[in-house]
Amino acid sequence: MKSSKVHTMARVLPTLIFVMLCAPSAFAHPQKGDAVGFLTGFRHPISGLDHVLAMIAVGLWGAQLGSPAIWLLPVAFPIVMAVGGMLGLMGIPVPGTEYGIALSAILLGAAVLFELRPSLTIAALLVGFFAIFHGHAHGAELPPGQSALLYSMGFVIATGCLHAVGIGIGTVYRWGWGQKLLRVAGGLVTVGGVFFLWKAAA
Amino acid sequence: MNRKRKSHVSLYAFVAFSFAMSAVPAEAHLNSTGMGPFYDGLIHFLMNPEDIVPVVALALLAGLRGANYGRRALFVLPTAWFLGALAGLSALAANPQPFIAAAWFVLLGGLVAADAHVSLRATTVLAALLGLYHGYLNGMGMGQSLSVLVILVGLVFAIFVLIALVAAFVARLRASWARIAIRVGGSWIAASGLLMLGWTTRAR
Numbered sequence: 090m091k092s093s094k095v096h097t098m099a100r101v102l103p104t105l106i107f108v109m110l111c112a113p114s115a116f117a118h119p120q121k122g123d124a125v126g127f128l129t130g131f132r133h134p135i136s137g138l139d140h141v142l143a144m145i146a147v148g149l150w151g152a153q154l155g156s157p158a159i160w161l162l163p164v165a166f167p168i169v170m171a172v173g174g175m176l177g178l179m180g181i182p183v184p185g186t187e188y189g190i191a192l193s194a195i196l197l198g199a200a201v202l203f204e205l206r207p208s209l210t211i212a213a214l215l216v217g218f219f220a221i222f223h224g225h226a227h228g229a230e231l232p233p234g235q236s237a238l239l240y241s242m243g244f245v246i247a248t249g250c251l252h253a254v255g256i257g258i259g260t261v262y263r264w265g266w267g268q269k270l271l272r273v274a275g276g277l278v279t280v281g282g283v284f285f286l287w288k289a290a291a
Numbered sequence: 292m293n294r295k296r297k298s299h300v301s302l303y304a305f306v307a308f309s310f311a312m313s314a315v316p317a318e319a320h321l322n323s324t325g326m327g328p329f330y331d332g333l334i335h336f337l338m339n340p341e342d343i344v345p346v347v348a349l350a351l352l353a354g355l356r357g358a359n360y361g362r363r364a365l366f367v368l369p370t371a372w373f374l375g376a377l378a379g380l381s382a383l384a385a386n387p388q389p390f391i392a393a394a395w396f397v398l399l400g401g402l403v404a405a406d407a408h409v410s411l412r413a414t415t416v417l418a419a420l421l422g423l424y425h426g427y428l429n430g431m432g433m434g435q436s437l438s439v440l441v442i443l444v445g446l447v448f449a450i451f452v453l454i455a456l457v458a459a460f461v462a463r464l465r466a467s468w469a470r471i472a473i474r475v476g477g478s479w480i481a482a483s484g485l486l487m488l489g490w491t492t493r494a495r
Binding site (some may be wrong): 099103107160163164166167168170171172174175176178179180194236237238239241242244245246248249 | 295299300302303307310340341344404436468473475478479481482484485487488489490492493
């Protein structure tokens with residue numbers, strides 16, 4: 090019994106020693122590389138609830154307004170948002186970005202809540218105006234050592250996916266209960282916006 | 292007893308041998324596939340979003356306009372890329388201009404987002420300029436040896452296949468929502484390009 094235990098030890102020990110000898114190199118530096126840049130950019134818009142609420146509200150409103158707004162808003166928004174990000178990167182200040190983002194959630198949520206139907210130009214201008222704040226606040230925060238291109242792409246794609254989520258939820262608009270549900274969702278976005286406005290002011 | 296000791300030695304020898312055999316290759320070069328220069332060139336293109344995205348944007352644009360445009364881009368862009376790379380071989384060091392790369396994103400992505408009715412001639416010019424510029428950047432700093440030509444063939448092959456797949460896919464789309472989804476993709480490319488422009492101005 091005892092001898093077989095010793096025998097097992099003798100078998101395991103050399104293997105263990107060799108396994109310990111082949112230690113991989115330590116990654117003591119912050120992660121680098123293209124994939125990390127993409128993931129950081131992708132995570133950025135999703136991680137802030139204020140941004141998420143406003144983006145989903147854009148999708149919901151588009152779904153309420155129907156064609157062509159449902160398609161114009163997701164095409165226009167990323168470009169205008171990128172312009173906002175560009176302003177931030179060029180060091181041109183946009184005053185009160187936090188207020189702008191909170192206000193965008195309040196107004197877009199209210200538009201969904203009351204099913205406002207302004208003309209297409211006014212809807213696009215309203216969404217585009219707020220898109221500048223969203224881009225300015227989030228576009229300029231690239232961590233050092235990461236690919237700027239993939240950060241930007243991840244950032245833009247995540248925002249687009251949030252629109253798609255809003256439009257996807259908005260497909261319930263065809264049913265009577267769905268129309269009520271959308272208005273409730275708009276009300277929730279407004280409440281969230283008020284909370285973030287209060288937080289920005291505090 | 293003696294026999295038992297002998298079996299241990301063979302065990303040590305076996306473990307040592309297997310670890311010695313599992314040495315990791317030294318990675319002195321970037322993106323070496325280990326499958327020869329053709330695949331090195333192919334992977335060099337496929338691992339480079341700065342190169343892929345404008346090519347995809349051009350393929351989307353050509354596909355939106357129709358099969359005729361797609362065919363034109365399919366042959367003009369790889370040819371121009373190859374010629375540009377040949378011209379770039381004589382340059383010594385790579386000196387990419389991120390400003391111009393970002394401008395290509397904005398231009399091509401914007402055209403796709405707007406569903407612009409570019410003429411066949413304009414598509415040809417765009418494809419030729421894009422290929423010459425990016426090909427020149429690829430060719431820079433590659434050195435001058437025979438395997439460089441094989442690398443370039445692999446690279447151009449990857450471009451050819453990518454345009455063929457993307458443009459053919461888009462040219463088939465008839466539903467209006469599908470075409471608008473392509474335009475949304477174009478707006479994402481243009482937006483990424485705008486942010487890139489911002490980065491380049493900040494770096495200065």
